[in-house]
Structure formats: structure tokens, C-alpha cells
Amino acid sequence: MKTTKKESTQSIDKETQEDIRKLVMARIKAASDDLAISIGSKEYTKEEMLKSIETGSELGQEIIEIQMEYLKDIAQGAIYLRNND
Amino acid sequence: MTKAFLITRPNHDLITTYLFYWSKFVIGEAEKKGIKVLDLPKKKANKKTFISYIKKHQPNLVFFNGHGDEATITGYDNEILIRVGKNEKVLAEKIVYARSCNAADKLGPACISHKSLAFVGYKRKFTLGYTPAKITTPLKDKVAKLFIEPSNLVPISLLKGNTVKGGYRKSQEAMLRNLRFMLSTKALESQRDAAPYLWANKKCQTLLGDGKAQL
Numbered sequence: 001m002k003t004t005k006k007e008s009t010q011s012i013d014k015e016t017q018e019d020i021r022k023l024v025m026a027r028i029k030a031a032s033d034d035l036a037i038s039i040g041s042k043e044y045t046k047e048e049m050l051k052s053i054e055t056g057s058e059l060g061q062e063i064i065e066i067q068m069e070y071l072k073d074i075a076q077g078a079i080y081l082r083n084n085d
Numbered sequence: 086m087t088k089a090f091l092i093t094r095p096n097h098d099l100i101t102t103y104l105f106y107w108s109k110f111v112i113g114e115a116e117k118k119g120i121k122v123l124d125l126p127k128k129k130a131n132k133k134t135f136i137s138y139i140k141k142h143q144p145n146l147v148f149f150n151g152h153g154d155e156a157t158i159t160g161y162d163n164e165i166l167i168r169v170g171k172n173e174k175v176l177a178e179k180i181v182y183a184r185s186c187n188a189a190d191k192l193g194p195a196c197i198s199h200k201s202l203a204f205v206g207y208k209r210k211f212t213l214g215y216t217p218a219k220i221t222t223p224l225k226d227k228v229a230k231l232f233i234e235p236s237n238l239v240p241i242s243l244l245k246g247n248t249v250k251g252g253y254r255k256s257q258e259a260m261l262r263n264l265r266f267m268l269s270t271k272a273l274e275s276q277r278d279a280a281p282y283l284w285a286n287k288k289c290q291t292l293l294g295d296g297k298a299q300l
Contacts, residue, residue: 031278035228036217038100039282040186040210041152041163045217062210069288070281079264079284 024067025053039063088300090115090244091123091144095130095151095161100213103223104150104184107233111148114244120300130160139175145300146180148240153185156192167192174199180249180298182239186210189291196293203249203294205239212286214279228275231267232283235259236290243300250296260287 028049036045039062044052052060073079092112096105105126115122123138125131130151139147149158149166156169167173169192177200183189189206196204213233219226235256242252260283266272267280 032273032275034216034218034273035275035278036215037279037282038213038215041098041100043099043215066212066285067281070284073284079261079268 020064020068021053024064025050027067028053028063087119087121088146089121089123089142089144090146090148090240090300091135091138091142092125092148092240093130093135093150093160093166094124094126095159096127097162099215099220101151103213103215103226103229103233106223107229107237108148108150111237111240111244114241118244118246120244125160128161130166131164132160132166135160135166136172136175144179146182146240146243147176149181149183149185149188151185153183153188153192155187155190156195158183158185158188158192169195173201176201178202180204180243180300182206182243184211184236189289189293193291193293201294202298203292203296205249205253205290205292207286207289208291209285209289211236212282214275214282216275227273228279231263231276231279232286235263236286246299248297248299249292249294253290253292253296256290257287260290 028046031046033046036043039059049063053063092108094105094108096102112122112124123142123144125134125138151159152163153159157165158167160166173192173195176196180202181196181204183206186207187209189204189208193204193206213229215229216226223229238256238259239252242255243249264280264283267276
């Protein structure tokens with residue numbers, strides 16, 4: 001069956017999203033057990049964060065966004081600029 | 086006229102308890118400067134007391150610690166203290182600092198439309214890294230310190246006589262300094278791994294209104 005250009009793009013996006021999910025999960029798995037995070041009014045251990053990413057919950061999405069924004073900004077050297085505001 | 090500073094410090098869950106303890110440094114600064122402190126700790130951070138204190142004392146600076154969302158800020162047991170479209174006008178002619186989630190998104194602009202002088206808050210969820218082994222001694226938590234100390238700098242700078250913009254910048258710069266420390270070899274593993282969350286706070290901390298306003 002012939003794949004259209006649109007289907008191909010969607011497939012790449014899905015693959016990229018899956019890669020991002022795996023990357024963030026690997027980062028959290030490698031993180032210290034001495035760290036917990038509160039996001040909003042709830043607290044999360046490493047295991048709870050991993051589960052939320054695995055299940056694709058709203059929290060999981062938030063964690064992915066926070067981690068990816070940080071990685072992109074680090075790559076662009078934003079943390080080493082004097083003022084980012 | 087004596088300047089007055091009102092602070093809400095509920096402590097009904099882990100995060101509010103952390104903010105409750107760490108806010109003592111802000112209160113200490115106000116006392117040092119001879120500014121009248123209207124402290125609403127624990128169950129006193131309720132709507133009735135809050136509104137009564139605001140009306141009676143007309144504080145120049147209001148510092149909220151608590152939960153909330155785009156349209157609300159809550160006190161003890163998540164009782165709503167301020168809600169968009171309901172009572173944001175009680176914050177008119179005041180500088181407001183909301184250490185709570187998302188308040189700079191809708192509540193902040195609403196306060197400015199209702200003549201608050203300035204509003205500093207967070208456009209997304211406020212995040213806090215902490216050490217599970219230190220939850221009974223929050224002031225000894227070396228991870229939480231990196232998050233809360235910079236956020237304390239907004240009101241501390243204002244109490245020292247700086248402008249809102251000055252306080253905001255000091256807080257932003259302190260977060261940046263802490264981030265650089267977290268990425269250094271001097272940081273604990275847990276401090277380093279918390280860096281993305283502090284970065285998120287830095288990016289969503291927002292100043293609205295008159296940056297030149299001061300106490």
C-alpha cells in the first residue's frame with residue numbers, strides 16, 4: 001500500500017514522540033532516589049513520575065514538557081546567558 | 086504611615102509546610118526593617134480573616150503562599166481566598182506576590198485591571214524539588230533550598246526598598262546562579278537532577294503591572 005506524504009509525516013512525529021518519551025524516562029530512571037518533585041499541589045516519587053509517563057497521563061505530559069524544554073535550552077546555552085527574562 | 090506586609094502561610098500539606106517554614110526568612114526581613122507584619126499562619130490563612138485583615142490594615146504588600154490555579158489562590162485546606170471576577174479588587178493599590186500555581190495567567194492580569202500596583206506570580210505550576218528524607222526538617226533540605234530561597238527574594242527585595250522589577254530580577258538571577266551550581270561538580274546528585282524543574286519555575290515567573298512600584 002502506498003504511503004501518502006501526510007501519513008509519513010504523522011508516522012515520523014509518532015516515532016519522534018516515542019523517542020522523546022524514552023529519553024525522558026531514561027533520564028528519570030537515572031535520577032537520584034533522594035529526589036522527589038512537587039508539581040502543583042501533588043508530590044511525586046521517581047516511580048510515580050515514571051508510571052505517569054508510561055501511562056501518558058497529564059502529569060506525564062507535563063514532566064516531558066519540563067524535561068524537553070530544559071534540554072533544548074541547555075543545548076542553546078540559555079543557562080549561561082546573563083539574563084533570559 | 087507605617088508600612089504593612091500581609092503574608093498567608095497555610096501548612097495543611099507537605100508543600101505548604103515547606104513554604105510555611107521558609108517564609109520565616111521573609112517575615113524576619115520585614116521585622117528588621119520595622120515593617121508591620123500581618124502574619125496569617127496555619128488555619129488563620131482563611132478567607133474571613135484574610136479579607137478582614139486586608140480591609141482593616143490595607144497592607145502595601147500581599148504575599149500568598151498556597152495552592153491555586155489560573156483564577157484562584159487558596160489558603161488553609163485549599164479554601165479560596167481570591168477568585169477572578171469575585172474579589173480581586175481587594176488587592177487594589179497593593180503589590181502582590183503569589184507563590185502559587187498558574188496565578189499569573191488570569192488572576193494576575195485581573196488584579197492589574199482592578200488597580201493592583203504590580204503582580205508577580207507563576208504562569209504555570211510552581212514546582213519544588215525536595216529530599217524525601219528531610220520532610221520533617223524542611224529548613225535542612227538542600228534541594229528545596231535551591232528552589233525556595235530565590236522565590237523568597239521577590240518579597241525580601243521589596244522589603245529592603247527595591248522596586249518590583251528589582252525584586253523580580255534578583256529572584257531570576259538567583260535561580261540562574263542556583264542552576265549553574267546544580268550543573269557543577271559541587272552539587273549533590275539530587276540537586277543536579279532537580280535542575281529542569283527549577284528552570285521551569287524561572288521561565289514561568291512573571292511580572293505584571295508597574296515594575297517601578299515599591300513599598
